[in-house]
Amino acid sequence: MTNEAQRTGRSPRAIAATLVVGSLGMLGLSFASVPLYRAFCAATGFGGTPQIGKIAATRQGERHLTVRFDANVARDLPWKFEPEVSKVSLRTGETTTVYYKVANLSDKETSGQAAYNVSPDQAGSFFVKVKCFCFDEQKLAPRETAEWPVVFYLDPALESDEAMRRVEEITLSYSFYPTKSPAKAKTSDVAGQKPKS
Known part of the structure; x- marks a missing residue:
């Protein structure tokens, strides 16, 4: 045993094993951090992440607001959206x-x-999506067109939130990015899609 091993009471192998396990643990945590952060944002509305509701609103409030809609497509996805x-x-x-x-x-x-x-970001915890094409990967055939629904409401609880008191306008923004596996994506037959004319 070396002087260091005698002083700490650990062998070089035990120290090396501890370092390897610690490094692997940090690597695993770094991979898990993205889904954990997404789950945290979805649960709290942090960073403007809208809430996902299973049913429509059960009560209406008094306040009127304007919701604007924004749509963007990555350069390498040949879609008009x-x-x-x-x-x-x-x-x-x-x-x-x-x-x-x-x-x-x-x-x-x-x-x-x-x-x-x-x-604004603070509106995310009050913006509740009931149905949205954004929940799943979407696939379009060559030259295909479609109309996809977004069903949402603003939680009446925003009326009593101090940070939302002066907010009169909320923007819902989408950005579409290409995915690598069109064969595995859902077809554009989104529930609630308008019939093609």
Whole structure:
């Protein structure tokens, strides 16, 4: 045994094993941090992440707000993506449906996943999505067009929140990014999709 091993009471192998286990633990935690952060944001509305509701609002509030809609597509995804309306005015607790139009501009099947956010950030915990195309990866056939719904409401609890007192306008923003596996993505037959005309 070396002088250091005698002083600490640990052999070099025990120290090396501790370092390896610690390093692997930190590596595992770094991979787990992204899904854990997403789960935290989804549960709390932190960073403008909207809440996900299973049912429509059960009560309406008194306050009226404007919700604006924003749509973006990554450069390497050949889609045109836009909301049918640029904004709606609604009362808190009022369940609303807005459609987004999407078109695959390419001659091949493509797939994408929407990232979404609500601003201002403090509105995220009061913005409740009941149904959204953004919950799943989406696939479009060559030159296919579709209209996808977003069903949401603003929780009436925002009326008593000090940080929301002066907020009159909320923006729901989507950004679509390409995914690597169009064969595994859902087809554009999104529940609630408008029939093609």
